[in-house]
Amino acid sequence: MIKTAQDMKSYKKQLKEALADKFLRSALDNFNTAYRENRPIVYEGVDFEGLKNEIAAGKDAALPHLIEMFEEFKAKAEAVGAKVHTAKDAREANQIIAAIAKDNRVKKIIKAKSMTAEETFLNDHLEKEGFTVTETDLGEWIIQLRGEGPSHMVMPAIHLSRYQVGDLFAEVTREKQESENIDKLVKVARKQLRPAYLEADMGISGANFAIAESGALGLVTNEGNMRLVTTFPKVHVALVGYDKLIPDLKSMFRILKVLPRNATGQAITSYVTWIKGAVECASSPGSRKEMHIVFLDNGRLALAKDPVFSESLRCIRCGACANVCPIYSKVGGHKYGHVYIGAIGLILTLFYHGRENGRAIVRNCINCQACKEVCPVDIDLPHLIKKTHGVILHQEGKKPVKNFLLSTVMKNRKLFHFILRKAYLAQKPLAGKEPMIRHLPHFFGKEHRFRSVPVISKIPFRDQWQQIRPQVVEPKYNIALFVGCAIDFIYPEQARALLKLLKGRGVQVEFPMDQSCCGLPLLAAAEEETAKDVALQNLRAMHAGSYDYILTLCASCGSHLKHNYLKMFKSDPDAPENLKQFTDKIIDFSSFMANVLNISAKEFKAAPQKVAYHSPCHLCRGLQVTEEPRRLIEIAGYEYVPSKDEDVCCGFGGSYSVDFPEISSEILKKKLDNVQDSDARLLVTDCPGCVIQLRGGMDKRETKIQVRHIAEVIAEALK
Amino acid sequence: MKNPDLIQQMRERAEAVQAIVSIIGTMKDACQYAVAITKKQGGRTVVAAGLKTKEQDYLKNECESSGLRLLEFPLRPHANEIHTSLTIVDGGVAETGTLVLDSTSEDVRIATMLAETHVAVLPALKIKPDTTALENELNAVLKADVPSYTAFITGASRTADIERVLAIGVHGPQELHILIMEENKA
Incomplete structure (x- = not known):
């Protein structure tokens, strides 16, 4: 049974249990790394970006015509003997399928893997109606025997070890199993399930595609069970979501280029099958298959019309959003989705299974954008997760106190900054003369002690500005510094390092005083209205022109200013005129130094220090800047030493690390282990948020590798 | 791409997914291959689909002289005893090492789904570079007003459902042998 937490307290309890499962952790961590390493090989010679854009555009163009495509499909399929049904919700779909079974005097049913059937809990319904249902996909069979839901959309039993499977098969066969030998376990399933195909009266499958122009179903599989399920029994029922409708074969071939690659790292699966109409079937009274296709709505048709969420219907269920998710790899699919797993599951759960099941899991996104990067249909998953969270908060009508406080304080920059200044006084007794608070007061739980916490700076950058403001005669460039809260109030030295670097290069820097928080923390808390309010304050303050x-x-500020500002005002008639001008001018530190100022190695002294680099999520994926910081490190005379998983999240995610400290700490641990393995003495990154996390974590370790902002280390290397 | 290059690519891509590829000249070679592999694997039965009467007779003789049984259609009664199935496929896709097989006939489906070993004869001239080149042909089949069951087959059946470890031969054939038939070489 699926037991999705319906409140934060029970969710946190579940997460704790999941984090304690050592097999799960190592299996999924290895999977995450292996998947990402293998991906470039799988996509060699394939234009992923091009295909992704084409597929997304194709899906978007088709979505407004779902009903027309359905009508076309139905006419074509029925002309060759299929019977096409529609179900408005899960219950109706299950009832239709049970009725087909009754009409045909079915007793035994075999099933091929179908996420849509998982969505409707079809097996439960059919079993209650007295039918025997046997899953035949290996993973599905395993979890059916265990009475579990899938923990991954493509590999449903990925949470289990061979020993757990071996014990299960020993029970089923009443014979001892050699669990070590996976090949032998697979053969057990082959042998056990063979008779089931021959005995069954009805086979149920899903479908990856319903091709409108021909009325054919397209199915993408590997094990060969679906082919048997759709061949032997006299009845075949395919349960298909409306979102599987595509106009033509060309669209299917296009998706077929990315689906297997993204899902399992294959150029193509073992089998791709097109089934059209009632084919020959000797076990059926009329020698033709009794063929039924049930189209499931369950919210899809409304979703197709939604200006924001229709994007989620592009999903082709490849499962990759889970594969690359640093959180999924720590807690597994049973804690990272309801029926649909991974980032897309955090969204679809609200629409297909109600907000009770969505409300806790939707908060568990760190916004690292790894899923968005690999999504083959270009769904902006992290963005939609926040939107989903916003819808749930709105529907529930009562917001968490944190949201209320955050929203109230952030609307008013002066109040917000006043509080930050007061925080300096409050923390003083805890930190003493140290730059870190190493022992948090006891009202913070011990789960928060995985990192030391930086102290608020005595004099924020904005108060230093008047004294340090450079004056440049006839500047080559006029730039405005958007400093961001973390540098302004915690690490002003990072901005001062920038000023040192700019000296003598003809760059006039201004620091517009009315700039506030970029607003990302508000968006992270699904407070979009206040985030827009803050954005407007910044747009006014920064005088982009x-x-x-x-x-x-700050990479996070940068990608928020550049991309989210546009997104937030996308369909807003009151969008400020200078918005595009503003977002076009946003640039990160490394790109500015390396590409605009073209700084050269001659200016730097050789500093033969080994430097590891952490690539901030919002820089490498957010702003798509990857090469410049690494180049900059070398220009400045350091020895850049690559470490494993440089572009994987550090686990900070702003308030995420406070809301989910146990997960944050696990992600951080892996990151720091990788850095330690690289034998670097210095870890450099270009986001003050990452510095908080990495430096705080490193401070708790024996080996104290220094963690610095890239601006600081580059400035220090100047001759 | 020229045919020899297509054959080469077809071969490489199919081998990359654990298919066993050979080049043959005639259907006689294919029949001998099917019989030999069955004997080698200790199988006792062969089934063939798509053969001409003369070829079918030849295969029957070959089977009998090797102590094997050539199963006859319909195959449902033989569902539990199919060892090798010999089929002539309708096309190949070099880009992915894929075979295209019209499986509308139930016996063709049973033969290629339940066999332990699937031996597929692929006429060299039917190899297309990619799916785009196949689109019109397949569309003609799909759009025709008759029921159809069309299969792309790439390698033997496989799974990675237990610990993500690749295992070949789950519910479908455990081995796929592709015999690329270059008839002019006969």
Whole structure:
């Protein structure tokens, strides 16, 4: 049975249990790494970006015509003997299928893997109606025998070890199993399930595609069970979501280029099958298959019309959003989705299974954008997860206190900054003269002690500005510095390092005083209205028209300013006029130094220090800047030493690390282990948020590798 | 791409997914291959689909002289005893090492789904570079107003459902042998 937490307290309890499952952790961690390493090989010679854009555009063009495509499909399929049904919800779909079974005097049913049937809990319904249902996909069979839901959309039993499977098969066969030998376990399933195909009266499958122009179903499989399920029994029922409708074969072939690659790293699966109409079937009274296709709505048709969420219907169920998710790899699919797993599951659960099941899991996104990057249909998953969270908060009508406080304080920059200044006084007794708070007061739970916490700076950057403001005669570039809260109030030295680097290069820097928080923490808390309010304050404050660039040292601020500002005002008639001008001018530190100023190695002293690099999520995926920081490190004379998983999240995610400290700490642990393995003495990154996390974590370790912002280490290497 | 290059690519891509590929000249070679592999694997039965009467007779003789049984259609009664199935496929896709097989006939389906070993004869001239080149042909089949069951087959059946470890031969054939038939070489 699926037991999705319906409140945060029980969710946190579940997460704790999941984190304690050592097999799960190592299996999924290895999977995450292996998947990402293998991906470039799998996509060699394939234009992923091009295909992704084409498929997304094709899906978007088709979505407004779902009903027309359905009608076309139905006419074509029925002309060759299929019977096409429609079900408005899960219950109706299950009832239709049970009725077909009754009409045909079915006793035994075999099933091929279908996420849509998982969505409707079809097996439960059919079993209650007295039918025997046997899953035949190996993973599905395993979890059916265990009475579990899938923990991955493609590999449903990925949470289990061979020994668990071996014990299960020993029970089923009443014979001892050699669990070590996976090949032998697979053969057990082969042998056990063979008779089931021959005995069954009805086979149920899903479908990956319903091709409108021909009325054929397209199915993408590997094990060969679906082919048997659709061949032997006299009845075949395919349960298909409306979202599986595509106009033509060309669209299917296009998706077929990415689906197997993304899902299992294959160029193509063992079998791709097209079934059209009632084919020959000797076990059926009329020698023709009794063929039924049930189209499931269950919210899809409304979703197709939604200006924001229709994007989620592009999903082709490849499962990759889970494969690359640092959180999925720590807690597994049973804690990272309801029926649908991974980032897409955090969204679809609200629409297909109600907000009770969606409300806790939807908060468990760190916004690292790894899923968005691999999504083959270009769904902006992290963005939609926040939107989903916003819908749930709105529907529930009562917001968490945190949201209320955050929203109230952030709307008012002066109040927010006043509080930050007061925080300096409050923390003083805890930190003493140290730059870190190493022992948090006891009202913070011990789960928060995985990192030391930086102290608020005595004099924020904004208060230092008047004294340090550079004056440049006839500047080559006029830039505005968007400093961001973390540098302004915690690490002003990072901005000062920038000023040191810019000296003598003809760059006039301004620091517009009315700039506030970028607003990302508000979006992270699904407070979009206040986030927009703050955005407007910044747009007014920054006077984009007066500058060549708006430079930021914070990757998270940068990608939020550049991309989310546009997204937030996308269909807003009151969108400020200078919005595009503003977002176009946003640039990160490394790109500015390396590409605009073209700084050269001659200016730096050789500093033969080994430097590891952490690539911030919002820089490498958010702003798509990957090469410049690494180049900069080398220009400045350091020895850049690559470490494993440089572009994997550090586990910070702003308030995420406070809301889910146990997961944050596990992600951080892996990151720091990788850095330690690289034999670097210095870890460099270009986001003050990552610095908080990495430095705080490193401070708790014996080996104290220094963690610095890239601006600082580059400035220090100047001759 | 020229045919020899297509054959080469077909071969490489199919081998990359554990298919066993050979080049043959005639259907006689294919029949001998099917019989030999059955004997080698200790199988006792062969079934063939798509053969001409003369070829079928030849195969029957070959089987009998090797102590094997050539199963006859319909195959449902033989569902539990099919060892080798010999089929002539309708096309190949070099890009992925894929075979295309019209499986509308139930016996063709049973033969290729339940066999332990599937031996597929692929006429060299029917190899297409990619799915785009196959689109019109397949569309003609799909759009025709008759029921159809069409299969792309790439390698033997497989799974990675237990610990993500690749295992070949789950519910479908455990081995796929592709015999690329270059008739002019006969």
